Amino acid sequence: MKNTVVLYYPAIDFKPFYPYFWAPLSILSVAAPLVAEGFKVILLDGNLGNEESDRRVVKENLPDCICFGISSMIGGGQLERGLEMSSYVKSLDGSMPIVFGGPLGTVIPEALFKDSTVDYVVRGQGEYPFLELVKLLQSGQPIMSITGVVKRGDSEINKPAMYDKESLPPYPWHLLDVEKYVRQDRLLGERVMNFISSQGCPHRCGYCSEVSSYRSRWKALTAERTLSEVSNLVKKYNLDGIKFYDSNFFVDKNRVIEFAQGLIDNGISISWAASAHPKGLKRLSDDLGLIRKSGLKRLLIGAESGSQASLNYINKGCTTEDMRR
Template identity: 35%
Template sequence: MANVLLINPDPKSIHPRYPSALLPLAGVLRSNSHRVEIFDGQFQDCRNIKLAEYDVVGITSLTGPQIHSALKIARWIKTKAKTLPLIWGGVHCSLVPEQTAAHELVDVAVRGEGEESFLELIEAIQKRQSLEIVKGITFKQDGKIVSTAERDCIELDKLPYLPFELLPNFHKYSNIKRKIMYFQTSRGCPYSCGFCYSNRVHKGRWRAMSAERAVEEIKYICDTFHPETISFIDDEFFVDQRRVGEICQKLIDAKVDIQWGSSGRYDQAYKYTSDFLKLLKASGCVGVSFGGESGSTRVLESINKRITVEQMKTTVEKFKENNLFSTVNFMSGFPGEKKEDIFKTFDLIDELTRIDPGLMVNSISVYTPFPNTPMYKEALEYGFREPRSLEEWGEFFYNDVSNLPWLEKETRSLLKTISLLTECEFNRKGAFKSTRLFEDSPIKKIAYTGLSFLAKWRWRNRNFRFPVEWRLLDAGLRFIKSGER
C-alpha cells in the first residue's frame, strides 16, 4: 500500500470547480488498497502539506495558467522532499510529453488515461523496478527522454464510483453552490476539429459506459448528494444515439428526478426526431450546448468542423419546437480567416436568434493554438511563437488575441471587443452577469443595463469602434482573475 497525494493546482479561474479529472484516478487507486488524499490549490496552501506522510505525489495540469501554479507547488515539494516522486499527468502531458518530462521538477509524465499507468507506476517505484515496463509514460533515463508504448483504453464500466468525499472544501465549489454536479459517461471523440486537443489526447478513440452502468452511478450521485442538475462533461455525449436513448429511458424508469445537460453536434442533432427530443425532455434534459464555431462555410471546412450552416438552423428550429433549450459557442481568429468570415458569423447569430429568441449564444471566443492539435502546425506557419518550456506554457492564456500574430490590429480589437460584447448581449445568465465585478454592488443593475444597451446598439449597427466601456470591463475581469479569491 502506498500513501498518495493527488494535487489540483489552481487553474486561476473566476469560479472554482472541483477537479473532476482527479476523481476517477483517486477511485482506482483507493480500490487497489492505496491511501489517497486530494489537495486543491484553489483553496489550500501547499505549505501546509505534510510531505513526510506520502510516498508518491501526482500533479494534473491543463495547458496554460494551471502549469504556473503546478510549477510553484512542485518547486516547493522538491525543495522540502527532493526524493519524493512527482508524477505529472493531465492534458498538457499528453500534448507535449517529452518537453514536460525533460523538466527538472517532473519525474514522470503520464500520457492519456492515467488510472492504470499511475497504478503500475506506484508498484514499479515501490519494487524498484525499471519504469520501462509501465506503458503510457515518458521519463528521463541516463540523460535521455524515454517514452514507453501506448496503453490500451480502460473499460469505463470497470471504474469504481467517483469518490467525491475525498474533495476538500466540497461545498465551496461554485458548481456545488449552484447544486450542479459533473459526470462523464464516455471519453474521447471520433471527430478531429482543427482547434481541439481531445483527438490528440485520446488518439481519436471514443468509448463509453453502458447505459446501465451510467444510470447506476447517476442514481448514486442523486441519492447521496442531491444535486438539482447533472452536467455530462463528455467530449461528445451523443455519439451513440441508441445509448443516449437507453440512458434517458432508464432514468425515467428508475424515477430519477434530475435535470441534465450536455454538449452535442449539429451534424447529429439536425436529424433527431421529435420522439427522440421528447424522450430527452422527459428524462430531465434541460439543454444541449453546441459548437457552431463560424457562420462561414469556408472557415468550417478549413477547421474540419464537418457541420453546415443549414444543420445549425435546422437544429435550433427543432429544439425550439420541442421546448428544449440550446446554447451555441462560436470562435474566431483562425489562421486564414478573413474579416468577411467574421461578419458572416455575426449574421448567422442574428438569424439563429430570430429562429429561437431564447437561444443562448455563450460568446465568440478567440482561437487558442493548443500544442500538437491538427491546426497547430498551421498556426506556427502563420507566426505563432511556440513556448519552449513549462514556464512559458504557464504564461500561455486562452481566448487571448496576443497569441495570434497574423491578425491585423483592427481585427484584434474587433475580436477582443466582440468576445465580451456577445456575453452581455446574448448570455444573460452567463459568466458576465455573475462575475464579482458586479456582485453585491448597488450599481450592479444600473451598470449591467447600461452595458446591455450599448451592446445592443453596437451589435445592431455593427459599430465596434472605440469600445471604451468594454476595455474597462476587460480590465475589471483581468483584475478579478489575477486577484485572490
C-alpha cells in the same frame, strides 16, 4: 512500506470566464483505482484557496508518500502553479517522484521535462498507467515500459493510453468535501454537480486536443452505469441538477436514449446539461422530445462557425445545414 499518494489539482484563473469552479474530476478519477487497490490517497484542490494548508498536508504526508501526482491544463495559470508545487515538494524531498498528467504532457511531454522537477509524464487516460507506475515505485522495481508513461531520459515517447471507461471503479467521492462543489445554476437547479461519463471524441476537429489525446476514439460508461452513478450521486448529496462535462455526450444514440428513458422510468427528477457535436444531435432529432422530458435543459453545441469554408478549414465534420436542423 510506503502506501500514500498525493494528487494535486492546481488553482485555475476561472473568474474572468466563469463564476465558479467544479469538482476536480481528473484527480478524482485517477484516485479511483488506487483506492480500490488499498492505497491511501490524498486529494488537494488548489481552487479551494488553501495553499498554506495544502503545503502543510504535503509536508506531513511526504514521509509515507510513494509519489506526488499533478493534473494540470495548459492555461489559466494551472501549469505554473503545478510546477511551483512540484518545486516545493522537491525542496522537501529531492528524491520524491513527481508525476504530471494533462493535455500538455499528452501532446508534448518533452515540454514538461524542461522543468528539472518533473520525473514522469502520463499521456492520455492516466488512471491505469498511473496505478501501474505507483505499484512499481512502491516495490522499488525498475520502471521499464508502461503504456502511456514517459520517464525523464526516455529515448522513445510511449503512445497515450486509452481503455474502456467502464473498467474503472466509480468516483471515490468520499475523498472530497462534496458540499464545497455543489453549485447553484439558474437553469439547472439549486444543487448542481459535475460528472463525466465518457472520454474522447470520434471527430477530428483541427483545433481540439482530444484528437491528440485520444486519437479520435471515444470510450464511455454504459447507460445503465451512468444512470446508476448519477442516481447515487443525486440521492446521496440531494442534487437537483447534473452538468455533464463529457467532450461529446451524444456520440452513441442508443446510450443517450437508454439513459434518458432510465431517468424517466426511475423517477429521477433532475435537470441536466451536456455538450454535443451537430452530427450527433442530427442523429437524435426524432428523440429530442424524450430527452427533453428526461430533464435536459441546456445543450452546448459545438457550432464554431456559420461559414462552411471555415468549418471545412477546421475539419469540423459537419455542414451549416446540420446546424440549422
